[in-house]
Amino acid sequence: MxxxxxxxxxxxxxxxxxxxxxxxxxxxxxxxxxxxxxxxxxxxxxxxxxxxxxxxxxxxxxxxxxxxxxxxxxxxxxxxxxxxxxxxxxxxxxxxxxxxxxxxxxxxxxxxxxxxxxxxxxxxxxxxxxxxxxxxxxxxxxxxxxxxxxxxxxxDARGRYIEFAKSSFPRNQLLKGLKIVVDCANGAAYKVAPTVLWELEADVISMGVAPNGFNINDGCGSTSTEAMCKRVVEEGADLGIALDGDADRLLICDENGRLVDGDQLMALIARTWQSREKLRGGGIVSTVMSNMGLEKFLQGHGLTLARTNVGDRYVVEHMRQHGFNVGGEQSGHIVLSDYSTTGDGLIAALQILSVIVEKGGKVSEVCHNFDPWPQILKNVRYGAGDPLAGSAVQKAIRDGEIRLGSEGRLLIRKSGTEPLIRVMGEGTNDSLVNEIVDNIVNEVAASAG
Missing domain, CATH: 3.40.120.10 (Alpha-D-Glucose-1,6-Bisphosphate, subunit A, domain 3)
Incomplete structure (x- = not known):
């Protein structure tokens, strides 16, 4: 059906x-x-x-x-x-x-x-x-x-979750001395996230904590991080944490206001858990959207990257079927099955903060694990029909794949949550990737009318 x-x-x-x-x-x-x-x-x-x-x-x-x-x-x-x-x-x-x-x-x-x-x-x-x-x-x-x-x-539901989240953080550690900007997107975590960080003795600067029914994800949160990055620099904070509207994903920015995406965060967790003999499955699970730089990093440490279709549910299904305990998406969904059955932005943030406390270095150093391949993602909105079925679109895709060869890849798909065609290109040649993606986007837009 x-x-x-x-x-x-x-x-x-x-x-x-x-x-x-x-x-x-x-x-x-x-x-x-x-x-x-x-x-x-x-x-x-x-x-x-x-x-x-x-x-x-x-x-x-x-x-x-x-x-x-x-x-x-x-x-x-x-x-x-x-x-x-x-x-x-x-x-x-x-x-x-x-x-x-x-x-x-x-x-x-x-x-x-x-x-x-x-x-x-x-x-x-x-x-x-x-x-x-x-x-x-x-x-x-x-x-x-x-x-x-x-x-x-x-x-007492809020208090129960606060204690649950804190229980994932090592009992011998505190966040004392860390200044953290947390952007809750005027969403579901607007009370619990700042409270957890404060109870662990961080110096907390809260943003996106005044929901009014209309301002969720509006110029804030993990899909609009500019204000958070700017605030981190202005306040001289150690890092920023941006959650989305329902707080099942996160992005981080370092002390310089530069973003750290889900691929970098998964790399850090995987390597740390591997060193603690805590990582299961021999690697991690992510989607076809994750950067090739992540895959090469994991291979360098004897770990694998199992890829699934886009959607955290498919990541979780693969984790359960094959015994992995770390998985997620480049967008910031990170699933740590030792603690949670789905993506949890706050618990993932606490795992990253634990490593930062342990290593004692700057976030820009601790959270940078690999140099990502140039990757371009563009969206085309459409109405009815199937814009990908057009012969001109298919030709543009085939031509792009030939030009990239073994030095890159293309991923063109329909969004599962919005009427969008997502066009992603990745490769070692930044200008070539941009050109190919633009060609495909133009053809998709023409097909979509």
Whole structure:
């Protein structure tokens, strides 16, 4: 069945327009509740969290109504990071976890991410079965009046996640003496991230901690790091940490205001964990987007880079199937399965900070592990149809591959979360890569009209 609602990271779209309507959210609650509430003769429960978007006030009660209508109890935790919902789902022995968020997108969008009782995102098969009910929900049996679910708020949810995050940081270390700028994107981590760093005795300068429903990811966070980088230099800070709207990804900048992407961070964690005999799987897992420089760095240390399709769910699936405990994406999703079942920007930041404390050097030195190959990524927005199917587009791609040869690679794909064609080129010759990517982008744009 072709997917109508679910993408690579749950359901996502413009708020109050299909598929991100109250009606669809109600159906998701009923369908997902039906799937998980039928197991065993006991009360079933779902944990629901959200980020700070205005539309969360619409989606949250609609989901709650759906779940309670099929007999599931609902635990509401309010604004918390996506990894906190995964953690609380396991901790509370819930049957299901739901995060209402469109991650790094602007406030106009929202999304629904679903986690199973083990804290992992639902499989494609389960999502397909839920989607079938969204299209035709006539077979969903509603609960009898006496069996309706209840809803309640968990008042100490934030404190539980703060303690969970801190437990991942070595007990013999503190962040005393480190001045850290943390940009929370006016999103889900706006309270927990500064609190964790402060309790570990860092000198914390907070940004993006005044959400108003509209300003999530607006000129701040991991997708707009200019203000954070500037603030680090102005304050003479040691580093900056930028989270996205639901805090499942991060980027770091050094004391000079220069960005450190997810590839560099994964390289540092992999090498450190290898030296501590903590790394499993003989390497790490990342996506086809990760830089060849990372792959060459890992090979130099006797480690492998296993590549997957784009999307942290595919990274996690490969990690689980093949015994890896470090994985992630260049964009800053970093999954450390010793601690979390999904990307966790705050826990990944704490692992990096632990190495910085241990080595005692500047962030620009500690976090620079390899020289990346020149890599260009450009996006082309499109409407209906398939812009990649055009003969001119295919010819431009073939020509580009021939010109790059063994000294580079191309990756052209549709985004799983937005109507975008992503064109990535990588190679040892910067100007050649730029030229080839521009040629392909022009043809895709022409095909897309």
């Amino acid at each position: 072709t997917r109508k609602y679910f993408g690579t990271d749950g359901i996502r779209g413009t708020a109050n327009k299909e598929p991100m309507t109250a009606e669809i959210a109600l159906k998701v609650g009923k369908s997902a509740g039906k799937k998980f509430a039928g197991r065993g003769d006991f009360r079933h429960r779902v944990v629901i969290g959200k980020d700070t978007r205005l539309s969360g006030y619409m989606v949250e009660p609609a989901l709650t109504a759906g779940f309670t209508s099929v007999g599931m109890d609902v635990i509401l935790v309010g604004p918390l990071p996506t990894p906190a919902i995964a953690m609380l789902t396991r901790s509370l022995r819930a049957d299901l976890g739901v995060m209402i968020s469109a991650s790094h997108n602007s406030f106009e969008d929202n999304g629904i991410k679903l986690f199973g009782p083990d804290g992992y995102k639902l499989s494609d098969e389960v999502e397909k079965s839920i989607e079938a009910d969204l299209i035709d929900d006539s077979n969903i049996v509603l609960a009898e009046p006496a069996m309706l679910g209840r809803a309640q708020r968990l008042e």
